[in-house]
Amino acid sequence: MNSDEVAHRVAGLTFDTIPASARQRARERLRDTIGTALGGSRTSAARNAHRAMAADLGGFHALAPGAPARTATAAAFVSAVAASALDYDDGHYLGGAIHPSSVVVPAVLVAASDRPVPFADLLAAQVAGFEVAVRVAHLLWPRYDTARWFCTGTAGAVGAAAAAAKVRGGDADTIRRAMLVAWAHAPTAALQWPTVKEAIGWSAATGVTAARLAENGWMATPDGAAVPPAPAIFPPTPLEEPHAVDDPFVASLGEVFEIERSYLKPYSACRYTHTAVDALRALTADGLRPEHVRSIRVATHRWATFLTHHRPPSLEHAQYSYPFVLAAATVDGTAGPDQIAEHRLTDPAILDLAARIEVVHDPALDAHLPQHYGTTVEVTLTGGGTLRPEPRLVARGDPADPLDEAELAAKFTALVAPVSADGGDELRQALAADSDSATLWQAVARTGGDA
Structure with a gap:
């Protein structure tokens, strides 16, 4: 064609x-x-x-x-x-x-x-x-x-x-x-x-x-x-x-x-990191806290082995950093724009844990490219012992594990509310009503996003 x-x-x-x-x-x-x-x-x-x-x-x-x-x-x-x-x-x-x-x-x-x-x-x-x-x-x-x-x-x-x-x-x-x-x-x-x-x-x-x-x-x-x-x-x-x-x-x-x-993202970071974030979030939901962690080892495919910044100097470097993203997810329980943010680049809790995160290549995960960005996470505990969640290939937001409407609506509200006087209600209503371009632009302008 x-x-x-x-x-x-x-x-x-x-x-x-x-x-x-x-x-x-x-x-x-x-x-x-x-x-x-x-x-x-x-x-x-x-x-x-x-x-x-x-x-x-x-x-x-x-x-x-x-x-x-x-x-x-x-x-x-x-x-x-x-x-x-x-x-x-x-x-x-x-x-x-x-x-x-x-x-x-x-x-x-x-x-x-x-x-x-x-x-x-x-x-x-x-x-x-x-x-x-x-x-x-x-x-x-x-x-x-x-x-x-x-x-x-x-x-x-x-x-x-x-x-x-x-x-x-x-x-x-x-x-x-x-x-x-x-x-x-x-x-x-x-x-x-x-x-x-x-x-x-x-x-x-x-x-x-x-x-x-x-x-x-x-x-x-x-x-x-x-x-x-x-x-x-x-x-x-x-x-x-x-x-x-x-x-x-x-x-x-x-x-x-x-x-x-196509996929939609639940985390504000490079997609390569998402399966590892999913694994860590499951552990934090079960009670894992930063003080419990001696070190974290994340094994990934060959395309992602460069995501190694321990002290990222910019927002973009942080978005492309397994250590920073995984540390933020462990500290706060997630890795959204409030965690992967410019004002968190010097957060001592994140940087302390990021320094203890190692990124290694697992050739076995290469076989799943490009359909999946798989990772394996291993957490060594300060009190002894190791946590080894199952390797993950499917990330939240993938077609096989899609975000539901409540999650998507919450993501939209969290993004729009800081720039909006009405929490994004007018824009949300315009989108829900299948409005024409003029109405959508009016709603965007009144939301506060029209540059």
Whole structure:
């Protein structure tokens, strides 16, 4: 399936053709992403992005007289940075291990912010962008150990472009050209921290900008003249690569809805850590306290052996640290944004325990990649003895162990309440009522999250 075929399927996707179960998953991810963005708007990453984009609004000149100062690009960038800043956003294991919604949802909402788009059209665009993003990410999955340059930002830009073009009423040709423009400009940075992580902010900005460029004629030919096929050595997108032609994962677009196989996070940290947090939380629920712990040894798969920061210097380093995340979970009983937070980076109780946590590689867990991020936890007690919970492969929030509605609602409230005068009630009601884009943006603005 090439980009032209993908664009036609995206254009033809409607609310009514999406299964009810996939629509429900999309609603959950829409609320979850808005919540994580509003909660994440308080982080240094989001505040820094806001300041940078605010400074970009005036006092500049372009070699194109009349070029506007205020941009949708900036809005998408800030929104997506906020949505990913807490590392609380959804993900998909087989779809390139990316975090689709933190790119696609901001792109859809920003692209629709200048018009009242019905909820059904918003959700159809969101689902379309999600499905495109995970399939492009699947094609970009590293085929050898030193191929590290593709991440959420790269594939997400193509999905965001498809979603943004669709929500703005683009036809199949406009959607196709938006995807091509996005791929040509997609960020390809590897995982970096602090702040950058997976280039998610620039990915959403690229997608929204690509959609606007496409609707204004980018990559269109005069009078609709036919475009000769691209040279084989320059495939227009990964969808034209030889290995993509007969790939069943890609070909299932519009028939299998991968949004149903994505996960939502109960902890504000790298997904690699979650099975270990689950194991420790079970022990703390049974009475384990930090003073009982002499040391903790966590065995993990080969992709996660770098998560070893004992004294992380930034929020992002903490999110990617088994010692910090597991220590916080042992001290507080969980690892949410109140634990994995900038103001806790110097918490003596967390740092004391983190210093006693060792990360080792267990080759046996590699066999479960990429479907599962397994861990084994071993706790040596100060009074003697060792606790060895069963190895865990399935994490809370996975399709096999999903978060229930009460947990998702509590997560949303906890994220939105600190930035809201009404605890997020108006926004919660607008989401529950399947409101159009204008109503949703009004609720966001009154909640206090509109930058």
